[in-house]
Amino acid sequence: MxxxxxxxxxxxxxxxxxxxxxxxxxxxxxxxxxxxxxxxxxxxxxxxxxxxxxxxxxxxxxxxxxxxxxxxxxxxxxxxxxxxxxxxxxxxxxxxxxxxxxxxxxxxxxxxxxxxxxxxxxxxxxxxxxxxxxxxxxxxxxxxxxxxxxxxxxxxxxxxxxxxxxxxxxxxxxxVRVDQDDPVAAWDKHNETLRTAREVLNKKSYQKLIFQAPGTDLEMELPEGHIWKGGSAVAETGVTFNPNMPTEEVFSVPHKYGVNGTVSSTKPLNYGGSLIDNFSLTFKDGKVVDFQAEQGEEVLKHLLDSDEGARRLGEIALVPDESPVSQSGLIFYNTLFDENASCHIALGKAYPTNLEGGATMDLEELDKHGVNDSLVHVDFMIGSDKMDIDGITADGKSEPVFRNGTWALDMK
Missing domain, CATH: 3.40.1830.10 (Thermophilic metalloprotease (M29))
Known part of the structure; x- marks a missing residue:
């Protein structure tokens, strides 16, 4: 012990x-x-x-x-x-x-x-x-x-x-940096790194992200007014806290009606006490229209059938391959850790705080802005050292965001 x-x-x-x-x-x-x-x-x-x-x-x-x-x-x-x-x-x-x-x-x-x-x-x-x-x-x-x-x-x-x-x-x-002399100071530094990354992405304000990797060819629209978050968060009282420890991600909200193509998992998903592994989902106009899994396909089907929103996306998170979770070389079979090893997306409910003014909107308003609602929110991993991501700007130009699983943008 x-x-x-x-x-x-x-x-x-x-x-x-x-x-x-x-x-x-x-x-x-x-x-x-x-x-x-x-x-x-x-x-x-x-x-x-x-x-x-x-x-x-x-x-x-x-x-x-x-x-x-x-x-x-x-x-x-x-x-x-x-x-x-x-x-x-x-x-x-x-x-x-x-x-x-x-x-x-x-x-x-x-x-x-x-x-x-x-x-x-x-x-x-x-x-x-x-x-x-x-x-x-x-x-x-x-x-x-x-x-x-x-x-x-x-x-x-x-x-x-x-x-x-x-x-x-x-x-x-x-x-989680407890091995360092001053873990609190180490987390302050880490939160600052993630703050810089989300600020860079928020300034870019991409209209769309395009994902390319073995088994993945996916186009994802982002709602107007989307916000990238990551690292620490701020409660209503003004208190700063870290929802996930560890955390290596910056994340935002996909447009619930604007996802098209196929995406493949890169790590097992532990859901409901069972594993879903080597699976892929095909989207049309934001909705999963086809799926398959080598392991846990029936579990995946039940997840997708949870409600209408379970077949749409509520989160996109970017994690570089140099993440300490990824570099550990371990598969944790635990979403808290595995999601911080690679880029991931989530089926189901979106965080309203990922949209400007979203925290005060009702479900009808959120839907009009393309923000998904569901009873579930299930992250699964799609990233690897072979993942390329391009961002489409407001004027239609394409620029590299990730290359070979790591940032292609200047994050300094």
């Missing part, structure tokens, strides 16, 4: 740069039972920083699996009202939300995908109000990961469980 002192640094970084915890603020933590030791450190640090309350929502993979194996559909599809009220109450109080992830990628691989899809949809419908708080940056929130034995063994199958966990801890801590 990683030394307690290092875990303390990680917990402190999570609270200082992840949610930027303020004195007198409440904290809600969603955490795995297997990570109880680390979660207690986060809770203690939060109280030491002046948190007025720290509430933990515990998750256990084994209990989750038992429920899917044994509970009837009416239980699986019933998301408890008390859970909704719990989240809404903390959100209304302006709490900081910390999500600690370490789920086994293969947890639900033997469960009927239709049951998982029903449960996922029920939860998404129930939590619509709470999601407005996070996707509109009304409260500070962050997602981090810690190792679990099953997850670590998936990444390092030839190692013992103990050695696999130790190796995964080492990889995570390096990627």
């Amino acid at each position: 990683v030394q307690a002192q290092v875990q303390e640094k990680y917990a402190e970084l999570t609270l200082k740069k992840g949610v930027n915890l303020q004195k007198g603020q409440a904290v809600m933590i969603n955490a795995p039972i297997e990570g109880a030791e680390f979660t207690r450190i986060v809770a203690r640090k939060a109280y030491e920083m002046g948190a007025k309350d720290v509430h933990i929502n515990w998750v256990d993979d084994e209990l989750t699996l038992l429920k899917y194996e044994n509970a009837p559909d009416e239980v699986i599809t019933n998301y408890p009202e008390w859970k909704v009220k719990l989240h809404d109450t903390f959100a209304e109080d302006g709490a900081a939300v910390v999500n600690i992830r370490s789920t086994n990628p293969d947890l639900l691989k033997d469960i009927d995908p239709s049951r998982v899809a029903k449960a996922t949809k029920a939860a998404a419908e129930a939590m619509v109000n709470f999601r407005k708080y996070t996707m509109n940056d009304r409260i500070p929130w962050t997602i981090i990961s810690i190792p679990s034995k099953d997850w670590a063994k998936k990444i390092f199958p030839d190692k013992s469980a103990e050695d696999a966990v130790a190796s995964l801890w080492e990889a995570i801590l390096k990627i």
